[in-house]
Amino acid sequence: MRNKEWFLKELQSRIALLEDAEQQDILAEYAQHIDLRVDGGLTEEDAIRDFGDLDQLAAEILEAYHVKPAFGQKAPKPRPPFPDTLRKGCTKTGACFRRAGSAAARFFRRLRLGIANGFHKCGDKLKGLFRRKAPEGETPLPEKREEAPIPMTASQENHCPVRTALKRAFRALGRFCKLLARLLWNLALLICAVPFACLGLAAILCLGLLAVLLVQGYPLAGIAICCVGAALFCAGVLGLGSSLVWRRPVSVHIPKTAEAEESPVPTFTEDPATDLICRTVQGEEEEAHHE
Amino acid sequence: MNAQFKKGVLELIVLESVRKRDMYGYELVAEVSKVVDVNEGTIYPLLKRLTNEHFFETYLRESSEGPPRKYYHLTAAGVLYRDRLEADWDLFQQQVNRFLKEQKQ
DSSP: OOOHHHHHHHHHHHSTTSOHHHHHHHHHHHHHHHHHHHHTTOOHHHHHHTTOOHHHHHHHHHHHTTOOGGGGSOOTTTTTHHHHHHHHHHHHHHHHHHHHHHHHHHHHHHHHHHHHHHHHHHHHHHHHHHHHHSTTTSTHHHHHHHHTHHHHHHHHHHSOHHHHHHHHHHHHHHHHHHHHHHHHHHHHHHHHHHHHHHHHHHHHHHHHHHHHHHHTTOSOHHHHHHHHHHHHHHHHHHHHHHHTOOOOOHHHHHHHHHHHHHTHHHHHHHHHHHHHHHHHHHHHHHHHHHO | OOHHHHHHHHHHHHHHHHHHSOEEHHHHHHHHHHHSOOOHHHHHHHHHHHHHTTSEEEEEEOOSSSSOEEEEEEOHHHHHHHHHHHHHHHHHHHHHHHHHHHHHO
């Protein structure tokens, strides 16, 4: 493959900017050298190899004519197709990656939604389970307060007092069990939440540090994105966890807050206004008296 | 041997080789290779450069075997240039040797 013709052709293409007579002179000399080496017992390939790097050789020849060596490089011919194909390949692979990325994003979004729904369902079920466990305390309370007085009085009249006492005791026990279950459940949630909260805070701290280093020019973008991901993950887990917290039944609170709102609001609005007026009037009067 | 060393003295060796008698390219390469192990590719560009600077003249002479060969002949300017290079070389190597001796003591 690397025979004399190949070598002379390659060399000629690199010194093509010289005069034809000069080119022929140079090529004839190299051809003769190769011929003499072959006569001496070498193959053409070996003889060519002894010339060393072809580009360097052409550069040195051109240097003898005080020509910039860059003119000797076969730049214009082979290069244009190469970057073109490269660019095409890059755009194609880029498009593939983009498509794959969007598909992955869609998949993960669905997965996340599914997991979130699952968690919500689980949470609801768990809540339902715990509610069912202690129905004596919770659900009857608001109903019985309205309806109880009639049957209670009836039962007190009809049945013996031991039963009513037992019932009360059972109800108190149920309420206590419910309280204990809620306490334990929330405690367990809290214990589960603590490591995630710590991890999230650590991730945010790391993110801050990495952001500073990133601005200074360290190649830490990947790790920073990982930190963002970790922080978001922890936030998500904590959000899910917070939806599982077993709160006090809301129905009990509403009347209290309503009462609280009804009663203090008018007094509050009355008091400061009248106070202010009284004080200012008194102050003015006093000032007037002083004068 | 260090490639930079070779490159520096190659010119002097080529000029000196041609001074004694006219030579053609291949012969000259063989002659220079006896003194320093040099890449053959670098000698032809050097010959071309020295010819362009009129330190060499070339002429073709028929050979008993194969095509006519291009012979290199040292011009008067080439002789002067060779002498200058030799003086430079002497001074240079004396200075380097002296420095190396001083450092050893």
